[in-house]
Each structure stands twice: as C-alpha cells, then as structure tokens.
C-alpha cells in the first residue's frame with residue numbers, strides 16, 4: 001500500500017496562557033445538535049429522515065444558557081449548519097448572550113466518511129450561514145465525533161484555507177473510532193502547509209503513564225464527577241485551560257428512545273438525570289470563557305519552540 005509521509009510541527013503554547021492558577025478560565029463547549037443526529041445512531045436514522053423527528057434542541061439549549069448566565073460563564077457552541085438553517089432564532093439567542101458560535105460541520109458527517117470536496121463544502125457552508133445569522137466571524141471548528149484522526153490531517157489545511165483559526169477535534173487518546181494519540185493534551189499551534197492553526201483539544205486525565213478521556217459527554221455522565229474535576233485541576237496546575245463538552249440531549253431525560261444496541265443505549269441514555277446537577281457543580285467549581293478568547297490571547301511573539309514535537313504520520 002502506498003504511504004504518504006507528512007510532517008507536522010507542534011509548538012507548545014502552555015507558556016502563553018499562564019495567568020495565576022486560580023484565575024484559569026476553562027472552555028465550556030456545547031455541540032449543538034438534535035438527539036437523533038449523533039453518530040452512534042447513524043445506522044438507525046437516515047439523514048433524509050431527520051425532518052420526521054420531533055425537534056427538542058431549543059428548550060435544552062435555553063436551559064444551558066440559563067445555567068451559564070447564572071454562573072456568569074460563557075461557552076463556545078459548535079453548531080450544525082443543518083440545525084442553524086432551521087433554528088435561526090436559537091443561534092441569535094446564543095450569540096446575543098455573549099457565547100461564541102463555531103461550526104460543527106453541516107450535517108454531522110464524520111470527516112472520515114467524507115471526500116475532501118464534501119468536507120470543504122461542509123465547513124464553508126456552515127461557516128457562511130453561522131456568520132450570516134450571528135453577525136460575528138466564525139473561527140472555530142469541531143469535527144463530528146472528533147473524527148480528524150491520523151491520516152486525515154488534510155482537513156486542518158482545509159480549515160485554514162476556509163478562514164478558520166482553530167480546531168477542537170484532535171482528542172489526544174487512542175479510542176475505537178476516534179482519537180489522535182500523537183496530539184498534545186493542552187492548546188498548541190499546528191504548523192501545516194496552509195499555515196498555523198491553533199488546536200484546542202478536549203481535556204484528558206493523566207493517571208500515571210495513562211492518558212484518559214475526561215472532557216465531558218458520557219465520561220461526565222457515567223463516571224464519578226471527580227474525574228472531570230481532577231482533569232481540570234490538572235490543567236490549572238499546568239496553567240493551561242481545559243476543554244469540557246456537553247450536548248443538549250444530555251440534559252434531556254425525556255427524549256424518545258431509539259432502538260439501538262445495549263452498549264449504545266448505556267452510553268447515550270445512561271446518567272441523563274445526573275447531567276444538570278453535575279453541571280451546576282462544574283459551573284460552581286470552575287470559570288469558563290469562549291475558546292476564541294484563548295486563541296486571541298496567544299500572540300505569536302509568545303510562541304516558543306519549547307516543547308515542539310516534530311513527527312511524521314502516515315496516510316493509509
């Protein structure tokens with residue numbers, strides 16, 4: 001099999017985000033999508049059937065916005081273009097409340113399931129629509145299911161070419177179906193042929209020599225709250241912001257149950273009633289700000305070569 005060797009340079013930015021430990025503001029991110037759009041349901045729910053499902057996203061997002069307002073924290077919302085087209089008022093409301101609007105692609109197709117032209121169309125259309133609705137430049141992207149994995153780095157070049165300034169898709173763990181084990185567990189710049197892109201990875205927990213996912217989602221609902229809290233405290237000790245994520249359907253115990261395997265059911269429906277009380281706790285324990293503010297506060301003059309990793313990855 002032919003192998004293409006690409007070279008990327010990672011430049012550690014930890015020193016550029018170093019206010020006193022107690023002042024660290026982390027990133028609270030919401031992947032704004034409907035309960036029936038998650039990747040785990042792909043084989044059960046065809047995209048052409050999405051219109052036939054009851055929409056439940058609006059009240060859940062309002063609940064999250066109310067929670068954030070009460071705790072004086074602001075979020076980054078990665079929104080699907082498909083959803084923005086149908087819920088323009090919701091996008092207005094999120095933006096007016098001071099939260100960042102970013103792109104989650106158009107129709108939740110994983111990058112690994114798209115051709116390069118399809119991916120470009122998805123990030124271009126969603127960015128353009130979200131900017132038109134919010135009136136604010138969209139500079140951030142998160143791939144559905146963190147699906148920028150080794151071999152798909154070309155997607156980072158496309159993001160730069162389409163005007164994005166940061167990505168939040170490289171989960172620095174090795175998991176079935178996703179993960180970017182060579183990535184770093186804190187914000188960093190990625191040098192690509194198309195330029196320099198900031199990477200804001202989901203938070204992980206360092207346990208001895210093990211790096212475990214601890215950024216939110218099912219890990220937040222199904223495992224003890226202390227997992228996420230410890231991971232964010234580890235970030236504070238390293239003087240870097242952590243990145244937490246949640247979906248509107250994760251605070252919706254009343255969502256219709258789809259006929260899926262026991263494993264998917266456990267992962268998707270488990271702990272839904274725990275989410276809101278835990279979010280109250282999280283927002284009490286930590287402060288949050290939009291990712292774009294972290295990226296804007298990372299002037300290149302402060303970028304050092306300390307911690308640079310030069311590595312080669314092979315495209316299969």
Ligand SMILES: [Zn+2]
Nearest residue numbers: 031033144145
């Ligand atoms: Zn998603």
